[in-house]
Amino acid sequence: MFCGLGVPGELAARVPAEERGAGRDDVRLLVSRGTEVSHHAFRELAGLLRAGDVLVVNTSATLPAAVDGRVEAAAAGRGAGERVVVHFSSLGDDLRWAVELRSPLETGATLPRRGGPAGTVVRLAGGGWLVLEEPVGAGGERLWWARVSVRDVPGLLERYGRPIRYGYTERDQPLAAYQTVFALPSADGGGSAEMPSAGRPFTAAMVAELVSRGVQFAPLTLHTGVASAEAHEPPYPERFQVPAATAWLVNAARAGGGRIVAVGTTAVRALESAAGPDGVVREAAGWTGLVVTPERGVRVVDGLLTGLHEPQASHLLMLEAVAGRAALRRGYAEALRHRYLWHEFGDVHLLLPEQTGKGRSL
Numbered sequence: 001m002f003c004g005l006g007v008p009g010e011l012a013a014r015v016p017a018e019e020r021g022a023g024r025d026d027v028r029l030l031v032s033r034g035t036e037v038s039h040h041a042f043r044e045l046a047g048l049l050r051a052g053d054v055l056v057v058n059t060s061a062t063l064p065a066a067v068d069g070r071v072e073a074a075a076a077g078r079g080a081g082e083r084v085v086v087h088f089s090s091l092g093d094d095l096r097w098a099v100e101l102r103s104p105l106e107t108g109a110t111l112p113r114r115g116g117p118a119g120t121v122v123r124l125a126g127g128g129w130l131v132l133e134e135p136v137g138a139g140g141e142r143l144w145w146a147r148v149s150v151r152d153v154p155g156l157l158e159r160y161g162r163p164i165r166y167g168y169t170e171r172d173q174p175l176a177a178y179q180t181v182f183a184l185p186s187a188d189g190g191g192s193a194e195m196p197s198a199g200r201p202f203t204a205a206m207v208a209e210l211v212s213r214g215v216q217f218a219p220l221t222l223h224t225g226v227a228s229a230e231a232h233e234p235p236y237p238e239r240f241q242v243p244a245a246t247a248w249l250v251n252a253a254r255a256g257g258g259r260i261v262a263v264g265t266t267a268v269r270a271l272e273s274a275a276g277p278d279g280v281v282r283e284a285a286g287w288t289g290l291v292v293t294p295e296r297g298v299r300v301v302d303g304l305l306t307g308l309h310e311p312q313a314s315h316l317l318m319l320e321a322v323a324g325r326a327a328l329r330r331g332y333a334e335a336l337r338h339r340y341l342w343h344e345f346g347d348v349h350l351l352l353p354e355q356t357g358k359g360r361s362l
Contacts, residue, residue, distance in 0.1 A: 086099050
């Protein structure tokens with residue numbers, strides 16, 4: 001989307017903000033209102049919102065979804081004995097798991113690896129095993145549906161798993177570093193394979209300050225699957241839930257002139273999946289395959305708080321749907337010029353409606 005706007009490697013946030021500075025909220029905040037850009041500390045967020053605004057947050061907890069394994073058997077013996085890291089992505093309705101096999105590096109990071117073939121058996125840490133059955137989606141090679149011998153996969157992950165991380169990070173981090181203040185345990189042990197990272201800079205103190213100023217929070221859940229960090233594929237279907245109370249709050253706020261600001265692309269995907277063509281949000285749950293694009297547009301979301309995404313990332317189409325291409329190009333050019341940090345431990349970008357002379361912002 002942004003030809004010529006490459007991200008220098010030194011702008012990757014390699015460690016969490018609390019290791020670089022004074023806390024997880026010690027990150028910078030780039031604010032775009034149309035093509036107007038301003039620079040702030042994230043701790044100034046309360047002053048950039050107004051009473052009646054609603055922040056829509058994802059309460060999905062991050063799972064320790066990376067587990068060591070070894071290919072025990074494969075078609076024609078290909079890959080037998082190979083060490084792999086299994087990324088557990090999503091639990092299907094038929095109790096199979098969507099998984100990604102990756103090749104481990106000595107640094108603890110991993111490299112992409114072609115999935116399959118069907119019938120491949122992978123022995124997991126702790127003695128369990130899985131069998132790859134078929135690709136997730138037609139023509140897919142990265143994610144595969146697998147039968148897992150262990151009934152309690154969340155328990156397996158808790159005992160033997162660790163958070164998924166990619167090569168731009170410096171080292172493994174504890175699971176707590178990948179949880180947001182909004183994370184809630186799921187009754188079935190489910191959660192996100194990767195952190196809903198836009199919510200990471202929030203602290204309990206900031207939430208209290210925002211509430212004291214009249215900003216409301218609307219929770220929903222979307223369990224994120226494994227991203228395609230290298231291939232930048234569109235997101236696969238993911239499980240979500242928008243409670244009736246959240247639907248009511250969003251609809252009431254919009255009727256009263258409040259702005260709906262999603263915290264993260266996952267919140268946009270879930271909320272827009274529950275919005276009808278009439279712009280009314282209704283209670284909803286299940287799987288969503290919605291891909292928000294400029295052609296589809298947004299029905300409910302007025303603004304978005306998100307991290308900074310790679311120039312090839314499919315998420316940028318969603319950002320363009322919310323803010324427009326001109327605003328996005330200007331914002332990212334400024335982020336590069338001022339050397340903002342990218343990725344889940346990096347700085348954040350607030351996209352708000354363009355200011356108008358009077359009345360509600362458009």
